[in-house]
Amino acid sequence: MTPILVAKDVDIFYGDFHAIKKVSLNAEIGTVNALIGPSGCGKTTFLRSLNRMHDLTPGARVEGTIQVDGQDIYGPGVDPVAMRRRIGMVFQKPNPFPTMSVLDNTVAGLKLAGVRDKNQLMAVAERSLRGAALWDEVKDRLHMPGMGLSGGQQQRLCIARALAVEPDVLLMDEPTSALDPASTAKIEELMSELKKVTTILIVTHNMQQAARISDTCSVFLNGDMIEHGPTEQIFQHPQDKRTEDYVSGRFG
Amino acid sequence: MSQATKRPPGRGLSSRSDDVFRTVIIGLSLVIALIFILSIYQLATVSWPTLSTFGLDFYTGRTWDPVNDVYGAFSMIIGTLVTSLIALAISVPLAIASALFIAEYSPKWLAGPVGYLIELLAAVPSVVYGLWALVVIAPKLAEWQLTYFTDPAKLETYSACQELWLQGTSSFQCFFVPSAADGRGLALATLILTVMILPYTASVARDVINLVPRDQREAMYALGATKWEVISKAVLPYARAGIMGGVLLALGRALGETLAVAMVIGDSQAPLTSLWQNFSTMASVIANQFGDAQQELHRSSVLALGLTLFFMSVIVNVLARIVIKRLTPEGIK
Numbered sequence: 001m002t003p004i005l006v007a008k009d010v011d012i013f014y015g016d017f018h019a020i021k022k023v024s025l026n027a028e029i030g031t032v033n034a035l036i037g038p039s040g041c042g043k044t045t046f047l048r049s050l051n052r053m054h055d056l057t058p059g060a061r062v063e064g065t066i067q068v069d070g071q072d073i074y075g076p077g078v079d080p081v082a083m084r085r086r087i088g089m090v091f092q093k094p095n096p097f098p099t100m101s102v103l104d105n106t107v108a109g110l111k112l113a114g115v116r117d118k119n120q121l122m123a124v125a126e127r128s129l130r131g132a133a134l135w136d137e138v139k140d141r142l143h144m145p146g147m148g149l150s151g152g153q154q155q156r157l158c159i160a161r162a163l164a165v166e167p168d169v170l171l172m173d174e175p176t177s178a179l180d181p182a183s184t185a186k187i188e189e190l191m192s193e194l195k196k197v198t199t200i201l202i203v204t205h206n207m208q209q210a211a212r213i214s215d216t217c218s219v220f221l222n223g224d225m226i227e228h229g230p231t232e233q234i235f236q237h238p239q240d241k242r243t244e245d246y247v248s249g250r251f252g
Numbered sequence: 253m254s255q256a257t258k259r260p261p262g263r264g265l266s267s268r269s270d271d272v273f274r275t276v277i278i279g280l281s282l283v284i285a286l287i288f289i290l291s292i293y294q295l296a297t298v299s300w301p302t303l304s305t306f307g308l309d310f311y312t313g314r315t316w317d318p319v320n321d322v323y324g325a326f327s328m329i330i331g332t333l334v335t336s337l338i339a340l341a342i343s344v345p346l347a348i349a350s351a352l353f354i355a356e357y358s359p360k361w362l363a364g365p366v367g368y369l370i371e372l373l374a375a376v377p378s379v380v381y382g383l384w385a386l387v388v389i390a391p392k393l394a395e396w397q398l399t400y401f402t403d404p405a406k407l408e409t410y411s412a413c414q415e416l417w418l419q420g421t422s423s424f425q426c427f428f429v430p431s432a433a434d435g436r437g438l439a440l441a442t443l444i445l446t447v448m449i450l451p452y453t454a455s456v457a458r459d460v461i462n463l464v465p466r467d468q469r470e471a472m473y474a475l476g477a478t479k480w481e482v483i484s485k486a487v488l489p490y491a492r493a494g495i496m497g498g499v500l501l502a503l504g505r506a507l508g509e510t511l512a513v514a515m516v517i518g519d520s521q522a523p524l525t526s527l528w529q530n531f532s533t534m535a536s537v538i539a540n541q542f543g544d545a546q547q548e549l550h551r552s553s554v555l556a557l558g559l560t561l562f563f564m565s566v567i568v569n570v571l572a573r574i575v576i577k578r579l580t581p582e583g584i585k
Contacts, residue, residue: 085476
């Protein structure tokens with residue numbers, strides 16, 4: 001197995017606040033990696049460093065190295081714009097672009113990359129929407145506004161939008177926390193399909209979800225990664241007392 | 253109120269005070285509606301002599317001649333539309349650019365002061381704008397206009413244009429040739445309007461751009477967008493209905509702006525042949541002629557302009573609502 005994503009000794013600061021302390025993490029190709037931990041532990045902060053989203057936050061600073069497919073994404077001469085095309089992101093709340101149709105939402109990233117060919121866009125849209133298990137529900141209303149879909153469908157539309165640019169890594173920031181149980185189940189089901197085409201890092205508040213869908217689990221607490229390992233081990237035989245307390249629901 | 257709170261809360265009491273409150277509120281809102289209807293009625297009554305004498309000719313007639321008691325408002329309607337629309341066309345790009353600068357590009361310490369300064373533009377009284385235009389801008393324009401009378405080559409152009417103007421026509425080139433060298437006129441009025449309406453669009457646009465959710469921007473960034481692509485493909489489309497609202501607010505303001513325009517436009521009802529000529533708008537004619545309008549028909553015609561302006565503003569408002577509703581994307585109403 002080869003790691004597609006290698007993070008080494010990552011420190012993240014917001015001004016003087018040290019939000020993430022020396023976190024190292026490897027993600028193997030085709031796996032689902034869950035980041036869990038109580039609120040405010042830094043798991044989302046860490047996730048957002050993996051596609052340089054902190055560049056947009058004034059005062060935020062990332063130290064350490066993060067390599068995607070062997071390339072240091074914070075290295076000199078790396079264009080964050082081009083880099084982000086290789087790393088997809090799905091957000092907490094479904095956020096399709098409200099002025100765009102289902103189709104235009106799906107291929108928004110491709111259009112940014114300069115693809116204009118209608119047939120190619122259509123082909124990619126179908127592939128991505130199928131990949132997000134949404135095609136059958138929207139194939140007759142591709143030209144309707146993306147906002148007209150239900151919440152769960154909107155989130156799958158956002159997944160399709162991220163898939164369309166064929167990212168090496170897909171970052172998901174609590175993608176089901178704003179959805180009802182049925183929509184959540186659909187997206188969890190989708191994960192096992194998604195990891196055939198990409199590598200997933202998912203932040204989740206929901207420990208059962210992490211247990212159900214992930215291959216590895218990283219437990220965050222107050223900016224430290226206190227434990228990392230195969231999901232089964234984290235839940236069955238945690239090495240750290242604090243992990244055991246957290247996964248058994250004693251805090252968080 | 254204090255008496256009511258001392259008593260034990262009873263159903264009958266609270267619902268009676270609700271009734272009183274509802275009656276008062278309905279009464280007050282009816283007063284507003286009544287004022288609206290009354291002002292239309294009053295304007296229509298005093299405009300009636302003109303409207304019954306000239307009928308539709310009042311709107312199509314190009315002659316406005318108090319001496320012979322002939323009144324046609326076509327020139328002023330054109331004046332109102334031309335000054336407003338040109339001012340809008342110039343100020344909207346400037347306003348959106350300044351809103352984008354404040355909301356997206358400027359450092360935090362600069363955004364506040366710049367935004368405040370732009371809003372201050374709206375707080376300057378009309379008459380001050382008028383004075384500024386007359387005292388500061390008009391002499392500068394006049395200096396340039398004077399070259400059309402001193403520079404032989406330009407004088408030739410001017411003379412050629414003057415022949416057209418005397419016949420009441422113009423050409424594309426002549427439309428941009430100054431007809432006199434006093435600085436005042438249609439162009440100066442438009443310029444001053446541009447500055448006056450800029451803050452309306454700019455501050456509304458800034459506010460709606462600031463309201464675009466962060467995850468909309470981040471979604472576009474995450475797909476590999478540059479800052480400009482985020483602005484043009486995520487921020488502006490999301491904010492377009494609100495920005496349009498600011499534009500139409502500015503248009504309403506421009507259509508009705510009276511004093512500054514009346515001071516600088518020159519109060520001429522001659523046909524429109526040059527952007528630089530003296531001209532008039534509906535509002536400027538009301539301001540400049542109402543006091544002198546002693547004959548009944550003259551006075552009535554001036555007031556009929558007011559009625560027309562009133563309806564024009566209502567139409568702009570209705571259009572604004574329709575446009576904003578159509579532009580607002582589903583899901584963010």
